[in-house]
Each structure stands twice: as structure tokens, then as C-alpha cells.
Amino acid sequence: MENTKPLNRLPRNLILSIAFGVLFIVASSMVPAEFLSWLWDRMNVFATVFLGIFVEAVPYLLLGTLASGLVEVFLDRDQMSRWISNRPIAAAVTGAFMGMVFPVCECGVVPLTRRLFHKGLPLSAGISFLLAAPVLNPIVILSTAAAFGWGQMLFWRIGLSLVIAIATGLIFSVESEAGNVLRPALTLSHEHDHAHDSSSDSFIEKIRKALLITADEFFEMGRYLILGSILAAALQTFVSQSALLTIGSGPVLSVLVMLGLAILLSICSTVDAFVALGFVGTFSFGSVLSFLVFGPMVDIKSVLMYSQVFKKRSVVYIVAIPFMMSLLFGLIFNYFQP
Amino acid sequence: MQTRMYRSFQGLLLMGMCVFFASKAANGQLTWYINSRFIPLTIFGIIFLAVLSQIIFAEIRRSRKRDEEHGHEHDHDHAPAPVNLWIMLVPLLIGVLIPARPLDSSAFATKGFNTNSPLVSADSSTQSVQTESEERNILDWIKLFNLEADISQFEGERASVIGFVYFDETLGENQFYVSRFVVSCCAADGFALAMPVEWSGAAALEQDSWVLVKGTIEPITLDDKVAPLIVADSVVAAPTPDQPYLFP
Numbered sequence: 092m093e094n095t096k097p098l099n100r101l102p103r104n105l106i107l108s109i110a111f112g113v114l115f116i117v118a119s120s121m122v123p124a125e126f127l128s129w130l131w132d133r134m135n136v137f138a139t140v141f142l143g144i145f146v147e148a149v150p151y152l153l154l155g156t157l158a159s160g161l162v163e164v165f166l167d168r169d170q171m172s173r174w175i176s177n178r179p180i181a182a183a184v185t186g187a188f189m190g191m192v193f194p195v196c197e198c199g200v201v202p203l204t205r206r207l208f209h210k211g212l213p214l215s216a217g218i219s220f221l222l223a224a225p226v227l228n229p230i231v232i233l234s235t236a237a238a239f240g241w242g243q244m245l246f247w248r249i250g251l252s253l254v255i256a257i258a259t260g261l262i263f264s265v266e267s268e269a270g271n272v273l274r275p276a277l278t279l280s281h282e283h284d285h286a287h288d289s290s291s292d293s294f295i296e297k298i299r300k301a302l303l304i305t306a307d308e309f310f311e312m313g314r315y316l317i318l319g320s321i322l323a324a325a326l327q328t329f330v331s332q333s334a335l336l337t338i339g340s341g342p343v344l345s346v347l348v349m350l351g352l353a354i355l356l357s358i359c360s361t362v363d364a365f366v367a368l369g370f371v372g373t374f375s376f377g378s379v380l381s382f383l384v385f386g387p388m389v390d391i392k393s394v395l396m397y398s399q400v401f402k403k404r405s406v407v408y409i410v411a412i413p414f415m416m417s418l419l420f421g422l423i424f425n426y427f428q429p
Numbered sequence: 430m431q432t433r434m435y436r437s438f439q440g441l442l443l444m445g446m447c448v449f450f451a452s453k454a455a456n457g458q459l460t461w462y463i464n465s466r467f468i469p470l471t472i473f474g475i476i477f478l479a480v481l482s483q484i485i486f487a488e489i490r491r492s493r494k495r496d497e498e499h500g501h502e503h504d505h506d507h508a509p510a511p512v513n514l515w516i517m518l519v520p521l522l523i524g525v526l527i528p529a530r531p532l533d534s535s536a537f538a539t540k541g542f543n544t545n546s547p548l549v550s551a552d553s554s555t556q557s558v559q560t561e562s563e564e565r566n567i568l569d570w571i572k573l574f575n576l577e578a579d580i581s582q583f584e585g586e587r588a589s590v591i592g593f594v595y596f597d598e599t600l601g602e603n604q605f606y607v608s609r610f611v612v613s614c615c616a617a618d619g620f621a622l623a624m625p626v627e628w629s630g631a632a633a634l635e636q637d638s639w640v641l642v643k644g645t646i647e648p649i650t651l652d653d654k655v656a657p658l659i660v661a662d663s664v665v666a667a668p669t670p671d672q673p674y675l676f677p
Contacts, residue, residue: 132535138527139536143462143616145520146450150467150474157477303488306481310439311509314516321519327617331539362464362614365677 133328141324147359148198148316148392155199156308159206160301168211179215179264183257186216190224196360197225197387198316201396202308208400214269219260221397222413225360225387226252235383238364244380247424251384255416262412263405272405312396319392323357326391330355345378346421350414353386360387377424385417433492438514440485445521447478453524460672461531463615531673532610532619533637534595542595542608542621545574545654562586562646567609567622568675570646570657580648580655588659589643591667594634595623605631607642607659612674619674625651628661641667 119127176182195203204212204221212220225231226248235245266272292300332355335348349370358366363386370379389410397406450471453459459468532540557569558577565573567590574580592607600606608623626642634640644661 134527135530136532136536136539138523139461139530139532139616140619142520142524143619146453146459146462146471147467147615147617149446149450150470150477153474153477153481299484299487302481302484306439306443306485307509309481310442310513310517314513317516317519323617327539329539332541336541356617358614358618365613366618368613 137324137328140327141320144320144323144357144392145317148320149313151196151359151361152198152202152312152316153305153309155195156202156305156312157301158193158195158199159202159308160304162203162206162210163304164297164301166210171207171210171212175213175216177213179213179261182213182216183219183260183264186212186218186220186260187223187227187253187256189216189220190226190228193224194228194230195224196228196231197390197393198312198359198396200224201393201400202312205400206308208269208273213264214266214272215260215264217260218263218409219256221256222259222388222409223252223256226384227256230361231364231387234361235364238368244376244383247380248383251380251417251420252387255384255388255413258416259409259412262408272401274400274402312399315395315399316392319357319390319395322395323355323391326355342375342377342425343422345374346381346418346425349374349378349382349421350385350417353382354390356386357390357392358386363387375425376428377421380424381417381421384420385413388413388417433489435509435511435514436485436489436492438511440482440489442514442517442521443478443482443485446517447475447482449521449524450475450478457671458529460674461529461616464612464674464676465672466676467614531669532616532621533593534608534621535637536610536619537595537621540620542606542623543571544606544623544625544651545571545656563589566590566675567592567607567624568611568677570624571622574648574655574657583646583657584648586646587643588646588657589641590624590659591639591641591670592624593637593639596631596636600625601627603627603629603631605634607640610674611677613677616674622675624657624659625649626659626661626664628664630664634664639667639669640664 175185190200193200193203200221204217207220208214208217226235232245232249235248239245263272332352335352335355338344338348353363356363356366363383367379367383367386370382374382394406394410397409401409450459453462454468454471454475459465459471463471534542557565557572560569562583565588570588570590573583577583590607592609595606595608597606604625604627606623607626608621610619610621612619626644628642628644641664642659642661643663644659647658647660648655649658650656
């Protein structure tokens with residue numbers, strides 16, 4: 092059965108593709124030329140924006156999956172439990188600061204977090220790591236300081252990211268059964284199944300295994316990166332940002348617009364400060380701050396990647412809690428900051 | 430799909446992606462997509478992708494050898510879903526099938542463009558002031574007009590800027606915009622800056638063609654803000670710059 096299936100499927104796919112091809116040619120000869128050239132222009136913008144996000148993100152995703160591969164091979168569960176407390180508050184706080192040790196942005200943090208969960212990282216620590224690490228790491232702190240200076244914006248960005256990450260981590264600590272939150276572990280390379288004691292492997296062999304895991308995970312996470320980038324690029328190609336910016340006045344709407352923009356733009360947290368700089372002047376301090384706090388936690392591509400690690404219901408919480416808290420903080424700043 | 434088959438495609442895709450990035454780096458098109466600051470990171474990515482593909486190919490050889498030694502004992506193994514492979518093929522297809530083109534005025538429909546927006550780094554108009562007037566680019570001029578207190582000092586200064594042509598219905602008959610995208614990170618955050626130009630031969634220009642505009646600066650009011658207009662004495666076709674975007 093298994094073996095005959097692809098054979099049956101191939102001609103059907105072939106016929107379908109030919110049919111689509113013919114349909115496409117017929118259809119394209121019927122639509123007006125202006126529409127085609129408009130569509131072609133849109134396609135070009137789409138391709139450039141998509142490849143922009145993709146080319147930018149691939150090295151970061153590679154670094155994240157490499158970190159994950161190294162963790163798998165070199166870190167064992169005992170070490171993990173020695174370093175990270177099981178008490179929820181302590182775990183959540185430790186998790187939030189772990190980004191200082193693993194400098195990853197929001198693409199790289201997802202595979203790494205998943206790997207750390209498999210190594211026995213407590214839920215609250217993992218969630219707060221996932222949300223805080225894209226801001227609380229040396230690279231992002233430096234780039235934010237380069238854009239805004241060592242002042243209020245940097246201080247509040249770090250502070251609020253910590254508060255939101257730890258709070259969300261704590262909320263998840265009520266759930267004692269990690270299996271209710273996480274998706275079941277997928278065994279990647281079948282080598283782990285024949286678990287001969289890997290601690291006896293030579294260093295080179297360990298590196299080889301780590302790189303194999305890196306490659307597998309790059310494919311697994313990469314597909315969500317690609318789907319997310321396609322969505323983000325399509326939105327940028329067809330939804331007017333300028334219209335979004337012009338409706339974005341007023342203390343409430345401006346925060347909502349900046350939060351929407353954070354999701355829409357899907358830019359890497361290592362550089363979003365420079366982009367946010369562009370909104371200073373048009374937007375209030377609170378709105379730009381909410382962009383800087385929320386953007387690294389949630390955007391189109393990271394949400395898709397989260398869905399690979401967490402069950403659906405948990406993904407909703409991981410998106411909704413930071414959204415509401417960022418909105419709240421943005422509003423507080425807009426109303427109470429002179 | 431069997432694991433070894435999956436691995437073969439995986440190795441090929443990694444190699445393909447590596448070659449795709451490397452070709453973009455070799456023909457200088459990386460700056461059509463990302464800020465030049467990130468090129469070293471992409472180079473790292475290219476090398477790392479090559480290493481990973483070799484690791485995969487070595488793994489295929491090993492598994493073949495294992496099978497020869499122990500017979501087919503791996504029949505039970507199941508590779509990850511082939512959908513992974515299809516999706517990883519998408520960026521390559523988009524990159525190869527859709528001809529590469531940097532952002533131009535067709536992106537204005539959704540991204541808009543700015544003639545006087547303060548969408549620029551707030552701290553650094555000083556450098557633009559120190560730059561010789563004819564060396565300033567579009568970003569420099571718009572920074573100056575947004576951030577300098579005394580704009581009248583620039584009136585009558587010589588300007589020489591490169592950008593692409595954009596006609597907007599709000600402009601007069603002998604006017605057009607000379608425009609340039611500014612990219613902080615990647616094309617996704619690109620936004621366009623534009624300076625209005627007055628030139629008698631404007632009608633003969635083509636939308637999105639690259640031009641070198643020379644002339645004198647005259648402050649005008651656009652959307653209730655002061656913007657630099659170039660009264661041109663020469664507008665000539667220019668080759669597309671190696672770096673089509675400006676990097677702040």
C-alpha cells in the first residue's frame with residue numbers, strides 16, 4: 092500500500108498542474124493588461140519584501156537551531172535541574188534572564204526553548220525565557236541603546252519586557268502538567284531512538300550530532316519562518332501602512348496601531364529599535380514603547396513557530412497576555428506621561 | 430518517504446539555499462533585500478548552510494554503510510513529513526522565478542512615501558550639515574529640513590542627488606519626485622523619501638527610471654511642512670546604484 096500511493100498520486104498531480112496551467116493561460120489572456128501589470132508590480136514588491144525578511148532571518152534561525160543542537164548534545168537533565176529551581180517565581184525570573192547567556196532573537200529562541208523543555212526546563216521558566224530573551228540579551232540591549240541612547244526608552248523596554256515575561260510565565264506555572272501545554276515531542280533524527288550512551292561519544296562525534304539536529308530543526312522551524320514571512324510580505328503588499336499610520340492618532344488608537352504594526356512588520360528584535368526610531372515624533376512615547384515591548388514577543392512568524400511547540404490554546408494565551416499587558420502599559424504611558 | 434530520501438532532498442535544499450544566497454552576495458544583490466550591515470551575518474549563513482549540507486550528505490553515506498553492514502533494519506523509521514521540503518523550496522522558487530527588483534514606486538501604494546516626515550534618526554543631522562551640499566543624499570536633505578532650526582540657510586544651496594522618478598498627481602506639470610527607499614534592517618521596513626523637483630523636461634522622464642538631479646534648493650510648503658524643492662538645471666539618466674537603498 093505505502094509504496095503504490097506515490098505512483099497513483101503522481102499522474103493525478105501532473106494532470107491537475109497541467110489543467111491549472113491551461114486555465115491560467117486562458118484566464119490571463121482574458122483579463123485586462125493594466126490588471127496584469129498591476130499584479131506583476133505587486134508580485135515584485137511581495138518577492139522583495141519576502142526575501143528581505145527571509146534573508147535577514149535565516150542566519151538568526153541557524154544560530155538558534157545551532158544553540159538548540161548544542162544544548163541537546165552537551166547539556167543533560169541533571170545539570171538543568173541543578174541550575175534552575177522548580178519554584179515558579181524563581182524559575183520564571185531565571186528564565187527571563189537566561190537571554191543574557193543565550194543571545195537569540197525571536198526566530199532563534201523558539202527552537203532553543205523547545206529543546207530546553209525537552210531537557211526538563213520548568214514551564215514557567217521556558218515561557219518567560221521565550222518572551223524575554225528576544226529583548227533581554229546583550230545584542231538587542233546594545234542596538235536599542237544605539238538607537239535611543241541609555242535613557243528612558245531602553246530602561247522601560249527592558250523593565251516592561253521583564254514584567255510581562257515573568258507574569259506570563261507565572262500564569263503558566265498553575266498548569267502542573269507540561270503535556271497540557273506543550274505539543275508532544277517529535278523525535279527528529281532516528282539516531283536518538285537507538286540511544287547508545289551519547290556521553291561516551293568523542294567531541295567530534297558530539298558536534299556532528301549537534302549539527303545534524305541543527306539541520307533537522309532548521310527545516311522544521313524554517314517552514315514556519317517561511318509561511319510567516321509570506322503572510323507578512325503579502326500583508327505589506329496589499330494592506331496600506333500609510334493608511335494605518337494616518338488613523339493612528341489619539342492615545343488609544345496609536346497604541347493599537349503600533350501593536351498592529353509590530354505584528355505586521357515582523358522585523359527581527361535585534362534591529363527593531365532602529366525601525367521604531369522612525370516612529371518617534373509621529374507617535375507618542377507610550378505607543379513606540381509598546382511596539383518595542385510587544386514586537387519581539389509576538390509577530391506573524393513567531394506565532395506560527397510557537398504553534399510548533401505549544402498546543403493551540405497555549406499559543407492563544409502566549410499571544411493574548413503580552414498583547415493585553417503591552418496595550419495596558421502603552422495606555423498608562425499615554426495618559427500619565429506628560 | 431524514507432529517511433534516506435528525505436535526507437537527500439534536505440541536503441540538496443540546503444545546498445540550493447547556500448548557492449542562492451552566495452549568488453546574491455556575488456552579484457551584489459544582497460543590498461536589494463537587507464541593510465549592508467547584515468551582510469557579514471549572511472556570509473556566515475552561507476558558510477553554515479554549506480557545512481550543514483555536507484553533514485547531511487555524510488549522514489546519507491553513513492546510513493548506506495550501516496545498511497550494508499547490518500542489512501535493512503531501518504524499515505521502521507519514518508522521516509518527518511515531506512511538506513517541510515516543499516515549503517523550504519518556496520523561497521528558492523520565488524527567488525528564481527520572480528526577477529529580482531529592488532523596491533520602487535510600485536511599493537508606494539501600500540508603503541506610502543514621505544517628503545517631510547521625521548522618520549529618520551533623531552540625533553544625527555549634524556553629520557548632514559557638515560556634509561558638502563553637493564554630497565548630500567535625499568536622506569540628508571530631509572533630515573536637515575526636519576531637524577535644523579534655521580532652514581533659510583539652505584536656500585540657494587547646490588544639490589546633486591540620485592534617485593528614481595515618481596510622478597504624483599498632486600504635483601504641477603513640470604514637477605516630479607526624486608525618491609529613494611531607506612532601509613534600516615530589511616526591505617520589510619523600507620520606507621520611501623522623496624524630494625520634489627522642478628524641471629522643464631519632466632514630462633519626458635519615465636516613472637521609476639534612475640536619474641541624477643542637479644540644481645538649487647528652495648524651501649516650499651508641502652502638507653503644511655517645509656520641504657526641500659530642487660529647482661533643477663540638469664536631470665540626466667543615471668545607472669541604478671549598487672546599493673539602491675539608503676542605510677541610515
